Amino acid sequence: VSAGFDGVFTAVRARFEEMIAALFPGGQGRLAVIGDDDDPGVEIQVVPQGKRPRPLALLSGGERTLVALAFCLAIATARPAPFYLLDEVEAALDDTNLRRLLAVVRRLSEHTQFVMITHQQPTVEIADTLFGVTMAADGVSEIVARRLDRGAESARPFVRRQL
Amino acid sequence: VSAGFDGVFTAVRARFEEMIAALFPGGQGRLAVIGDDDDPGVEIQVVPQGKRPRPLALLSGGERTLVALAFCLAIATARPAPFYLLDEVEAALDDTNLRRLLAVVRRLSEHTQFVMITHQQPTVEIADTLFGVTMAADGVSEIVARRLDRGAESARPFVRRQL
Amino acid sequence: MLRQIALRGFKSFAQATSLELGPGLNVIVGPNGSGKSNLAEAIVWAMGEQRAAKLRASGMSEVVFSGGAHRPPAGLAEVRLTLVDEEPADIGRPSEVEVVRRITRTGDAGYRLNGANCRLLDVHEALALRGLGPDALAVIRQGQVEAVCTSRPSDIRAMLEEAA
Amino acid sequence: MLRQIALRGFKSFAQATSLELGPGLNVIVGPNGSGKSNLAEAIVWAMGEQRAAKLRASGMSEVVFSGGAHRPPAGLAEVRLTLVDEEPADIGRPSEVEVVRRITRTGDAGYRLNGANCRLLDVHEALALRGLGPDALAVIRQGQVEAVCTSRPSDIRAMLEEAA
Ligand SMILES: Nc1ncnc2c1ncn2[C@@H]1O[C@H](COP(=O)(O)OP(=O)(O)OP(=O)(O)O)[C@@H](O)[C@H]1O
Ligand SMILES: Nc1ncnc2c1ncn2[C@@H]1O[C@H](COP(=O)(O)OP(=O)(O)OP(=O)(O)O)[C@@H](O)[C@H]1O
Ligand SMILES: [Mg+2]
Numbered sequence: 158v159s160a161g162f163d164g165v166f167t168a169v170r171a172r173f174e175e176m177i178a179a180l181f182p183g184g185q186g187r188l189a190v191i192g193d194d195d196d197p198g199v200e201i202q203v204v205p206q207g208k209r210p211r212p213l214a215l216l217s218g219g220e221r222t223l224v225a226l227a228f229c230l231a232i233a234t235a236r237p238a239p240f241y242l243l244d245e246v247e248a249a250l251d252d253t254n255l256r257r258l259l260a261v262v263r264r265l266s267e268h269t270q271f272v273m274i275t276h277q278q279p280t281v282e283i284a285d286t287l288f289g290v291t292m293a294a295d296g297v298s299e300i301v302a303r304r305l306d307r308g309a310e311s312a313r314p315f316v317r318r319q320l
Numbered sequence: 321v322s323a324g325f326d327g328v329f330t331a332v333r334a335r336f337e338e339m340i341a342a343l344f345p346g347g348q349g350r351l352a353v354i355g356d357d358d359d360p361g362v363e364i365q366v367v368p369q370g371k372r373p374r375p376l377a378l379l380s381g382g383e384r385t386l387v388a389l390a391f392c393l394a395i396a397t398a399r400p401a402p403f404y405l406l407d408e409v410e411a412a413l414d415d416t417n418l419r420r421l422l423a424v425v426r427r428l429s430e431h432t433q434f435v436m437i438t439h440q441q442p443t444v445e446i447a448d449t450l451f452g453v454t455m456a457a458d459g460v461s462e463i464v465a466r467r468l469d470r471g472a473e474s475a476r477p478f479v480r481r482q483l
Numbered sequence: 484m485l486r487q488i489a490l491r492g493f494k495s496f497a498q499a500t501s502l503e504l505g506p507g508l509n510v511i512v513g514p515n516g517s518g519k520s521n522l523a524e525a526i527v528w529a530m531g532e533q534r535a536a537k538l539r540a541s542g543m544s545e546v547v548f549s550g551g552a553h554r555p556p557a558g559l560a561e562v563r564l565t566l567v568d569e570e571p572a573d574i575g576r577p578s579e580v581e582v583v584r585r586i587t588r589t590g591d592a593g594y595r596l597n598g599a600n601c602r603l604l605d606v607h608e609a610l611a612l613r614g615l616g617p618d619a620l621a622v623i624r625q626g627q628v629e630a631v632c633t634s635r636p637s638d639i640r641a642m643l644e645e646a647a
Numbered sequence: 648m649l650r651q652i653a654l655r656g657f658k659s660f661a662q663a664t665s666l667e668l669g670p671g672l673n674v675i676v677g678p679n680g681s682g683k684s685n686l687a688e689a690i691v692w693a694m695g696e697q698r699a700a701k702l703r704a705s706g707m708s709e710v711v712f713s714g715g716a717h718r719p720p721a722g723l724a725e726v727r728l729t730l731v732d733e734e735p736a737d738i739g740r741p742s743e744v745e746v747v748r749r750i751t752r753t754g755d756a757g758y759r760l761n762g763a764n765c766r767l768l769d770v771h772e773a774l775a776l777r778g779l780g781p782d783a784l785a786v787i788r789q790g791q792v793e794a795v796c797t798s799r800p801s802d803i804r805a806m807l808e809e810a811a
């Protein structure tokens with residue numbers, strides 16, 4: 158485990174390129190070192206398939222969600238934290254991209270703990286453990302837990318139907 | 321049609337209370353005049369059923385989405401614009417709240433034009449006209465139009481499955 | 484209502500495209516990155532949006548199609564909006580308004596109102612008369628729906644005044 | 648991994664509640680406004696978040712349950728997190744960490760680390776050792792997922808340095 162910036166950068170940079178390849182089939186991504194010694198920085202650069210290099214700001218909401226998660230998950234693969242807490246991060250993704258993301262999360266969750274808050278059925282379907290939060294008419298939250306082996310029937314009252 | 325602030329405020333305030341009643345069953349909403357002559361303002365106040373009055377900031381993402389749309393749609397009912405353009409505004413809503421919102425939009429769309437960009441199946445199901453946007457491998461967007469009588473089968477390739 | 488949107492060279496819409504909108508609810512679907520929000524931005528741009536940041540751009544000429552994998556950049560972007568009154572308005576104004584906006588890759592800008600060259604200000608005024616001035620509440624951009632909840636009371640009051 | 652979250656009096660969680668999390672993917676569902684993000688905020692608050700705005704509050708005592716239709720406000724909020732190492736760490740540190748944070752309605756605050764009273768700084772340090780310091784990339788709040796895309800290059804570099 159190399160200490161310091163260079164070690165983590167080398168590890169994360171490689172994982173980021175793999176993540177972008179998984180989330181943007183045919184696309185390209187890299188972490189570029191920019192700036193100078195006074196103000197060193199790292200820039201995220203992603204070019205989806207068939208498109209030309211553009212500032213990240215011009216990407217769509219779903220594309221930017223994938224780019225941001227690719228960065229976060231690249232770090233999670235190289236230097237995992239004890240757990241990851243993700244609150245409705247997939248809201249902007251279409252069905253295809255959501256499933257690509259979940260394939261990555263599922264793989265990472267074999268070695269790293271994830272806690273995801275969601276309204277999305279496909280996310281519920283890959284859960285190892287499922288919790289339902291409810292609030293009765295008295296304004297008090299309660300929790301119902303289900304330990305699953307990747308089942309989703311119990312989530313049906315809580316979750317949203319989409320296309 | 322009363323001119324000026326007082327006229328529009330009176331009209332919108334009543335419609336806002338109706339909107340909140342429709343989107344937050346059992347809840348209460350009002351537009352309150354606050355501030356003084358030097359700095360007059362209007363404050364949105366909403367209390368969902370069973371809860372106590374709190375600053376808007378403490379409401380959930382879905383609740384704030386409904387509050388914001390209730391305000392916008394109250395104005396749309398009192399002083400309609402030629403059209404409304406809404407880009408993925410329902411992303412934070414659960415299935416129940418989405419259907420409540422769509423019931424309101426459907427009713428308003430009998431007299432006002434709406435253009436909604438969405439990934440949500442229930443929104444597609446109430447469309448009068450449906451457009452699909454695609455992008456081929458050359459980075460160029462194209463449009464496919466379908467004039468429907470509230471049908472949604474044609475949207476299936478484009479849209480996201482949810483709970 | 485907005486009867487037609489015609490555009491070419493605007494962001495990912497390299498080739499001339501038009502949408503004939505209907506009354507009631509028009510719904511636009513498509514995969515991530517396909518161009519839906521670009522279409523929404525074509526509308527707000529033609530309505531006179533001057534802040535490049537509101538179009539996810541750092542400069543206005545960034546809205547010109549800048550090329551694809553096998554397609555060269557366009558020389559200019561042009562968007563035309565056609566607004567019609569669904570019922571005859573009792574205000575003394577034409578029942579149909581056509582707005583055209585164009586910009587070249589080098590930044591040359593132009594506006595037309597009902598076929599005649601005009602200034603941006605003329606477009607703003609014609610639209611403001613119909614409740615579609617800049618910052619109209621009628622347009623809610625992706626990621627912006629909750630903005631009203633974080634607005635100051637004076638801003639909320641201003642939104643109501645604008646609707647009057 | 649985070650083995651348990653126990654909380655009482657924190658936002659909408661008026662009564663004592665605990666979640667036993669498992670390894671792998673834990674998914675939390677529920678209707679709008681039911682308390683899911685409140686739970687996420689309980690975690691970040693117990694980890695030492697000091698900015699009330701990051702908890703949708705204007706002051707820290709706003710996280711205390713402030714009552715429901717037929718239920719009076721709570722006097723205090725308390726959250727306990729139990730972190731365990733899934734594999735024995737080769738760093739000289741305990742394999743289990745328990746963090747407790749509490750605040751009263753009047754603003755009296757307290758922290759405990761493995762049962763002993765401590766300062767907020769001690770909590771920050773114990774967690775930073777495990778890659779869970781303030782602003783950890785490991786926590787992505789509702790509406791914040793795209794933030795990395797608008798971060799400056801120096802900030803992105805700082806995120807990488809923090810992960811080292
Ligand atoms: N000037 C330009 N020329 C060509 N393509 C562009 C230009 N500006 C932006 N794009 C492309 O447009 C795409 C974004 O399109 P848009 O935001 O409309 O997607 P979207 O359909 O709204 O997706 P989402 O569902 O994720 O919100 C980006 O991939 C970007 O590369
Ligand atoms: N101090 C408090 N005491 C009691 N209730 C509170 C307090 N602070 C916030 N709440 C309530 O918590 C609710 C918001 O909960 P939360 O944000 O966790 O919902 P959520 O499940 O994440 O919903 P969404 O799916 O819309 O994001 C609000 O309705 C608010 O009234
Ligand atoms: Mg979009």
Ligand SMILES: [Mg+2]
Nearest residue numbers: 380381684789
């Ligand atoms: Mg939430």
